[in-house]
Amino acid sequence: MALLSKKDTNLILDPLADNNPITIQVLGICSALAITAELQASVVMAISVLFVLGVGNVVISLLRNIIPTKIRIIVQLIVVATLVIIVDQVLKAFAYELSKTLSVFVGLIITNCIIMGRFEAFALGNGPWKAFLDGIGNALGYGIILIIVGFFRELLGSGTLFGFKVFGDPVTRTGLYATGYENNGFMIIPPAALIVVGIIIWVQRSRNRALIEEN
Amino acid sequence: MLEHIELFFKSIFIDNMVFAVFLGMCSYLAVSKKVATAVGLGAAVIFVLAVTVPLNWLLDQYLLRDGALVWLGPEYADYNLSFLSFILFIATIATMVQLVEIVVEKFSPALYNSLGIFLPLIAVNCAILGGSLFMQSREIETLGLAFNYGVSSGIGWFLAILAIAAIREKIRYSNVPAPLRGLGITFIITGLMGIGFQSFGGMLTGGDEATAAVEETTAEKIEENKTKVKEEIDEKEISFNDLIKEEE
Numbered sequence: 001m002a003l004l005s006k007k008d009t010n011l012i013l014d015p016l017a018d019n020n021p022i023t024i025q026v027l028g029i030c031s032a033l034a035i036t037a038e039l040q041a042s043v044v045m046a047i048s049v050l051f052v053l054g055v056g057n058v059v060i061s062l063l064r065n066i067i068p069t070k071i072r073i074i075v076q077l078i079v080v081a082t083l084v085i086i087v088d089q090v091l092k093a094f095a096y097e098l099s100k101t102l103s104v105f106v107g108l109i110i111t112n113c114i115i116m117g118r119f120e121a122f123a124l125g126n127g128p129w130k131a132f133l134d135g136i137g138n139a140l141g142y143g144i145i146l147i148i149v150g151f152f153r154e155l156l157g158s159g160t161l162f163g164f165k166v167f168g169d170p171v172t173r174t175g176l177y178a179t180g181y182e183n184n185g186f187m188i189i190p191p192a193a194l195i196v197v198g199i200i201i202w203v204q205r206s207r208n209r210a211l212i213e214e215n
Numbered sequence: 216m217l218e219h220i221e222l223f224f225k226s227i228f229i230d231n232m233v234f235a236v237f238l239g240m241c242s243y244l245a246v247s248k249k250v251a252t253a254v255g256l257g258a259a260v261i262f263v264l265a266v267t268v269p270l271n272w273l274l275d276q277y278l279l280r281d282g283a284l285v286w287l288g289p290e291y292a293d294y295n296l297s298f299l300s301f302i303l304f305i306a307t308i309a310t311m312v313q314l315v316e317i318v319v320e321k322f323s324p325a326l327y328n329s330l331g332i333f334l335p336l337i338a339v340n341c342a343i344l345g346g347s348l349f350m351q352s353r354e355i356e357t358l359g360l361a362f363n364y365g366v367s368s369g370i371g372w373f374l375a376i377l378a379i380a381a382i383r384e385k386i387r388y389s390n391v392p393a394p395l396r397g398l399g400i401t402f403i404i405t406g407l408m409g410i411g412f413q414s415f416g417g418m419l420t421g422g423d424e425a426t427a428a429v430e431e432t433t434a435e436k437i438e439e440n441k442t443k444v445k446e447e448i449d450e451k452e453i454s455f456n457d458l459i460k461e462e463e
Contacts, residue, residue, distance in 0.1 A: 108348065
């Protein structure tokens, strides 16, 4: 496909595994952990970050030659805050229940280190198309981790996926619950997210020995 | 007085910024390799929170809330500028951090040197913005309580980063599996500390509310919240229809 050169496809694919913003670059952890008790919240958060990072990267890249160095953090904050306000208002208008679940974490996308990190590391030094691809790639890498954590937490903790009861009804004891299976309440409390991400890091670094930290 | 004490202990132990709501995780993970640097960053976070949360409370109270502009005149009672919260909060935080940096540099160069790069970095620390946003969403009632909330959230974050730094220093000589070394084991240890902090859930009120706190995290409570929100929406739709009928 002539539309994306090899380097461009790498911009999208690298953050999905080898340069993952959460597990390798250690950015954007806060929201990755707090809202992943439900898969639906994780997906919506991933889409929100995709929008903010994609559009934000393009805007900063277009402005990169005009922004004076001294106030660039302020300019970046303004761009991100505006985009996040848009996302927040859209969520409140079209998915009110979900915005209540996400509560302040939509606002915290502003201080999500991935966004500021990619602005500084990439958008300020590259053209708009590359910046757009880089934003999409990093947001997808972030989204994958969120979806994996949300998937396990919701499935094991509530027996549902997207609200659909997958294992049967726990109250009337149908399906898997008839055998005596119980939902794992540990998966719903906040610390479970930390442990699931720790295990993801374990798996990722076992498969790619180059990522192991030297002491 | 009692509500001050309650808010103080609640914000440090039960609603701990790191273990309950995961704010400030990036700098928490990055700076916790040595206890000395962790103490410096923790102190800076307490200071900035103590300054920005009350300031943002004032902004919220007299400018942003539903009906906040009523002091300008009764015709402004319907204005709800809360959609501007994000941009105004982050603007105050960035300005205050800059101001604090200038003041500290002028009056205590020793402190300024020991804080180093951390002070400007705090402006984008989600713990700071998170403190203000939670203050707004929990509808903290007075300026004193807002200041209390700022300081105690900061102390909670400080305790968390101090603990993890101390533990990371100690496990440097432990036999951690290679893929878990560094970041992975820190996540798992933080998770275990979070479980430990959950034990504070019954601290303030003893038995009954302790079970309520556990219930809140089960799926049933999530369902309850959903139906409550649906009812809220239905209510608003009904009143909107009434408005239309009135105009006809």
